[in-house]
Amino acid sequence: MSRRSRREEPTGLDLYDRTAQDAAATVIARYSTSFNLACRLLGPRPRPHVRNVYALVRVADEIVDGPAAAAGLSPEAAGRVLDDLEADTLAAVERGFSANLVVHAFARTARECGIGEALVRPFFTSMRTDLSTTRHDDSSHDEYVFGSAEVVGLMCLQVFVNAGAPHPLTPSPELVDGARRLGAAFQDVNFLRDLEHDASALGRDYLGLGSGAVTRDAVLDRIDADLAAAAAVVPQLPADCRRAVTAAHDLFAELSRRLRASPGSTERVRVPDAVKARLAARAWLGFSPRDVRA
Template identity: 85%
Template sequence: MSGRVVHTRTGGPTGLDLYDRTARDAAATVIAHYSTSFGLACRLLGPRPRPHVRSIYALVRVADEVVDGPAAAAGLSPEATARVLDDLESETLAAIGRGFSANLVVHSFARTAQECGIGEDLIRPFFASMRTDLSTNRHDPASHDAYVYGSAEVVGLMCLQVFVNAGAEHPRTPSAALVDGARRLGAAFQDVNFLRDREHDSSALGRDYLGLDEGRSTRGEVLDRIDADLAAAAAAVPLLPADCRRAVTAAHDLFAELSARLRTASASAERVRVPDAVKVRLAARAWLGLPPRGARA
């Protein structure tokens, strides 16, 4: 059918248009099953950026799952798992070049990358960090920062490319202030997750991302860094396009709430969570257009 759109008797699309839509639906399904909190925030995005952000997070989630257990549970050796991750990276980059993949999640991401200007400079560091999880269990400050950049900050930068460029005729470069805000929000998210998952990471995976086990840092120091990153990110939210601010505010405030709860929880407490009622309140606050917590009025 040469990529042209053909319509069925009921008026629905077929061909590449149907394939694109099915790929976007597949990405949305991945997110719905893996992250209720992210799904809630994503619904606050406008229709212009929403499917693209889902496509980014679906690919990120699949890659993360490759290295975090399901592949090993399926019987893959570490070497075989590494090859699966390498193949996923290669297919992602190839799909961006040709505009098609037989892997629906990769296809959805590739179409987003083409439209919004997401290139190898962001994709390769992400896969490099995922690959690190197969070989490095203990991180020093330098390896922590490199890991956080590739696993979280570049994801924020991918989303920023969407916020600025989705629907535009030609991709443009975001401002330095937005780039800094996206990176610091991603870093805060990742460090919160490291603290929340510390017990599981240590006991089940043998990983220490923050140097807490070896005394190189303390919970208080990590939380101070998180709160500084959240404050910097909050300052950048008003610079975002209007159809992105509510979702970013909701995500920001959810992690600010987690940071506050981590400060009052003991290190040995069960995984800290935000009750659903509080999540709804934070989402409602964002929907009303209120600024992120900690932002200056």
């Protein structure tokens, strides 16, 4: 190795930042092939930051959704682990460093893109709800979805608008509404897909379907309305983000269509890899998001 190439290798904080970023990318690659595919459609400016956001989200989700319990932690102990993760995250955003690589990667993104306590705290509040609440009504559903999904959409929007900018800017109200509604649609689709598992393995009813107060068709109608509203503002996003958002939108629109077509199925609805590839190719070619109402 030449002296010149040796000098160009990152060292110190640069090396630590890059290692943290690589750790976040590994988390996403292992846990979500669909999300990883959509991330590849992002431009190099926002891509690592979105991975940093989702890596932290995934780690927090795993604390409340099984692995912590499988390791022998009680709900109370898992809650303390979640509290520690929240405290470390907020401290890292303030000081710019964490010994936890995933937290460090998120903090790096949060500081650059303007993701603050107002988005971080509601997320952890919703995650904490999973340790104590098993049945949701309309009000608790909306509160849970805001923290678990809508604020994640808002974090990503902060990345889309601000990654690489000298100072974070405030996104337009239209983009904020679109980000929230896309996040809500993603979450409700996953609730429907995981209905059997959530009920049997976790004892949870996020949608209130068990009470009879909400119908499956009403949930699907809400999902499709949210997807349509989100699709309308995709052209307002920076160009290097539109393909990935379109691909993610269209994947969940396809899931919604398949859920509506299989009302009695107890199997988890999936989109075949070949169809995912077609949706990604369509987005890559610059097509607008699919009309879910067509």
